[in-house]
Amino acid sequence: MKCIKFFCLLLFPVILLAQKAVITGVILDATNVPLSNTNVRTATKGTISDENGFYFLEVDADQQINISFSHVGYKNVILKKVLLSTNETFEFNPVLNTAITQIDEITITASGRKTVDAITTIEPEIIRLLPGATAGVENVLKLLPGVSSNNELSTQYNVRGGNFDENLVYVNEIEVYRPFLIRSGQQESLSFINSAMIQNVSFSAGGFQAKYGDKLSSVLDITYKNPVSYGVQVDASLLGANATIETSGRNKKLSTITGVRYRDNSLLINSQETVTNINPVAFDFQTYESYTISKKINIGFLGTFSVNDYQNKPSARTTNFGTLNDPKSLTIFYAGQEHNQYNTASGALKVTYHLTENTTLKFIPSLYHTVEEESSSIIAQYQLGDLNSDLGTVSNTKSLGTQLNSARNTLDALIFNLEHKGIYHKNTSKLEWGTKYSHEDIRDQLRESEFLDSLGFLVRPNTSEFTNNEPDTPFNTPITALESVNATNYVQTNRLSAYLQYSKQVDWQSNALYLNIGARTQHWSVSGKNIARNAQTVFSPRAQIAFKPNWEKDMFFKIAAGVYHQPPFYREFRDLNGRVNPNVKAQKSIHTVLTNEYSFMLWNSPFKLVSEAYYKDLSNVNTYTVEDVRIRYAANNNAKAYVYGTEFRLNGAFVPGTESWVSLGYMKTEENSDNRGYIARPTDQRIKVGVLFQDYIPSIPHVKMYLNLVYNTGLPGGSPNNADPYLFNSRLRDYKRADLGISYTFVDENKQASKNSWLSGFKELSGGFELFNLFNNQNSITNTWVRDIDTKQQFAVPNYLTSRILNLKVRMRF
CATH class of the missing domain: 2.60.40.1120 (Carboxypeptidase-like, regulatory domain)
Incomplete structure (x- = not known):
């Protein structure tokens, strides 16, 4: 007692x-x-x-x-x-x-800020602490109901039926780009966004305002810090390291934040089935500097430089697949190597001028340059056999053939932007406007080929000139690649865009009403070597109405509707054969979103339930195929499509002092090409479940646990080469993954060390471990297709992603 x-x-x-x-x-x-x-x-x-x-x-x-x-x-x-x-x-x-x-x-x-424009805000600390193979902003976005990705090695994501190219990303109001030639998730290493430099994160999955650019799906708006004191932060793990330095001048007019990152994904890639000698190294340097000249003028500069060097020498792979009644084993022996390098640099200046108390003007020139090279020659020999699951041995082995894949691709892209933005606000009204000029200069050379030999017989393309009528007619057609692309493109695009929007808050019978009405337009012209010049113009009106009734229950309603255009970027001009079609039109989406937010108390803690329903009517659809993260467009505008879905997200303090959430989404998207009927689009991710859960040991509150769970139903895909999607439309297996992180905080702002302790030199010190793919689920992103010689039956052999991995990490701040 x-x-x-x-x-x-x-x-x-x-x-x-x-x-x-x-x-x-x-x-x-x-x-x-x-x-x-x-x-x-x-x-x-x-x-x-x-x-x-x-x-x-x-x-x-x-x-x-x-x-x-x-x-x-x-x-x-x-x-x-x-x-x-x-x-x-x-x-x-x-x-x-x-x-x-x-x-x-x-x-x-505890669930974050409730904003009038219904944009989701995410606490930067969650982004920095949440475990994941590609830890960062995208890792958290994938837990939201409308965002999906079936590849933990990639930072790319799909939003409400859109593809990777339909997402806008801004850092301090500066649009950022990603490399063009990356074709697999394991070739990616670093997201453009440095999590250690983040101040605020806002995300919209659709129905966004006119001030944001011309894309169909989403907006990710990042703000980097403006430090007010000196600080150094170092993060290190078995996957790489990140160092960030924050400075502030004595008069507080100059502030800088600079980050250097190094990443090596060998630990993740070596957990896959392919035995390989791999060296995937990425280096990244970013700096944001802000200088206040006077009370009216502030100048900011964002500079970045990154090198992604991917070298791979695969040797062998064994994959067991099939059914319980008919288990199979595929063995592949490799020779050759691939070496891909992506070098990017960008610089942007942001001048903010406070003309009057109510008027602010911004001028943002920026330059982006990327040089990308792909060089690969990989020979693969296949063997298929029956798996004796009890003994773990393989019998009835049959040699199927040899495949040679070769690529010599180079791309040099220079993008220049000059932008002006303005804001005028008075009382509860705000007027915003902007105009932007962009020049894109792309120099691209594609040389790819695939040769396939089956039992000593070369497989040629399935076209009339390669019809084999032996022995009636001698077949003497020369050796030809099954698939080949050989193209050289020099393309210049000039764009002029503008937007105007007005927003106002009014009180209506003790209720709050928020209005936002705007429109944007873009005119672009395409020209280049052996390319006939073509020009087009689009106009996109948009509106949002939000209503906050004066009810006892904290409810918030919003409807957003508008026309969203996506004028083609370079890859959307380029067809499957590498040729540029300058007549490609902007894809168009009429988008409607209904939103409800309900804030309430549960278990004496604050919670919020966000419910959304949306519908997209798409026309001028540019159909495409996806293999891993590589998108190849048909450049035809010959399809129409639709997307509809519902989403729910409950977040709050499930454990006092923490933020967690559970999200559920249902979505369906189909397309109709040349009036052949509707079939599932490559991004038809029907059901999505995401869970973010944080906890701590009550008796040891500095021991914290972070868990993220993702379940996605299988995507369409995995079809054999040259298969008509209307005749062959299978689905990949469901994606299931759990990542666990446990850390212990030695020192932070709430736990100070004594002056005599060795910890006194740290402002923050924490360490811990992460378990990626906690339950060791076998997820796949694509299939390798092989044919049994005797039965002519084709087998879909999954290309599995990463297995369970242990990662150690430490964070220090001085």
């Missing part, structure tokens, strides 16, 4: 502490200069910011409160209905302007 009393006495202050939360951040003025001596108050508590604009305020958890930020000569910012869960630390960096009072109508819960 005494022990129990003593334990309760020790636990009592912990219980009291558990009822608190913290809001912290840096207070800035309109020119991003930190404001000292700013009053930060709730109804019962208060503090002031220090000389660096930093503030730290402990507030009551699980209760709605208002927080005000005030400073002489500046507007007050009032943060309404703040609702933080127990032990939560929320970062909020307000910007104070001069003149009248402003009110920031935001509700904050």
Whole structure:
């Protein structure tokens, strides 16, 4: 009994502490200069910011409160209905302007911010800590209901029936690009986005505003940090390392954040069935620098450079497949190698000019350059046999043939952008506009071939000139590749786009109503060597209406509708034979999205349920095929398609002081080419389940667990070469994966070390391990097709992805 009393006495202050939360951040003025001596108050508590604009305020958890930020000569910012869960630390960096009072109508819960435009916001700390083979922003996006990816080695993702090329990505309002020639996930190593440099993340899966560019599916909007103090962070694991340096000048006018990353995916690739000598190395350098010239002018610079060097010498592979009644084994012996290299560099300048108190002008010139080379010659010899599952031996082995794949591809692309944006706001109204000029100069050489030999007989293309009528007619056609592409393209594209949008908040019978109406247009022309010049123009109106009724229940409704065009980029001009068709039209989607958000208390913790239903009517569809992550377009605009689906996402504090969520999505998409009827599109991912769960040991709260679970139904694909999708439309197996991460925090902002401890030199130190593919599921991204010589039956042999892997990691911050 005494022990129990003593334990309760020790636990009592912990219980009291558990009822608190913290809001912290840096207070800035309109020119991003930190404001000292700013009053930060709730109804019962208060503090002031220090000389660096930093503030730290402990507030009551699980209760709605208002927080005000005030400073002489500046507007007050009032943060309404703040609702933080127990032990939560929320970062909020307000910007104070001069003149009248402003009110920031935001509700904050453990699930993030509720915004008027229904854009999902994701806490950067979740991105940095969530385990995954390709840890980063994309790793978290794949847990959202409308986002899918069946390849953990790739950073690419599909959104609501779209492909990889239909997603917009911005970093500090600068559009970013990815390499053109990457064809498999294992050739990817690093996402463009450096997670250690992120300040804010916003994502929209559709129905986005006119200010965002011309794509059909989604927008990922990233903001990099503007540091206010010096800091160094180092992350290291068995997969690579990342170092980030943050600096700030004494007068706070200059701030820089610079990141260097190194990645080696050998640990992941070597877990696959192919025995290989591989060296997949990637290096990346990024810097964002901000300088405040005066209270009216700020200049930012984003510079990047990356090298992705992929070298692979496969030797052998054995795959067991088939059914319980008829198990098979495929053995492949390889000779040759492949060497692919992708070098990219970009630079962008962002000038922000505060013309008046209500008017802000931005000018953003940028330049992107990529040089990519593919060089491969791989010979593969196949053997197929019956698997004796009891003994683990193979019998009745038959040699099927030899395959030679060769590629010598080079691409040099230069993209120049010059953009202007403007914002005028007054009271509850805002007018935004922008115009952008882009010049794309692409120099591309494609030389690919595939030779297939079966039992000593060369397999030629399935066309009339290769018809074999032996022995009636002698067959003396020369040796020809089964598939070959040989093309050289020089293409220049000039684009001029513009947008205008107006938004307003009004009170209607004690209810809140938000309106956003806008439109954008783009004119582009295509020309080049041996290419007839062609020009086209598109116009895209869009609108969003949101309604926040004055109900006892916290409900939020929104409808978004608009016309979305995707003018063709270079790869969409290029057909399956490598030829450029300048007459390819912009794909068009009429998109409607209905959204409901319901915030409520459950188990004395805040939760939010987001429900969405959407429909897309697509025309001028440019059909394509997908193999791994390589997209090949038909460049024909000969199809129409549709997409519809529903999504649900419940997130909140399942465990006090943490954020978790469960998402469920259903989606169907089909296309009709040349009026032959509707069939499933390559991205027809019917059911998606994603779970993000965080937990900790109550008695040891610095031991934390992160778990992400993904289930996707199988995608269409895996058809034999040259198969008509209308005659052969199979599906890959379902994708199931779980990644687990466990870490221990030695030092952080809530756990300080004593001055005499060796830990005193760290601002943060944590370490742990990750288990990728926790349940060792055998997922596949494509199939290898082989034919039994006796029965002529074709077998789909899965190309399996990664198996269970242990990774160790450590994080240090000074």
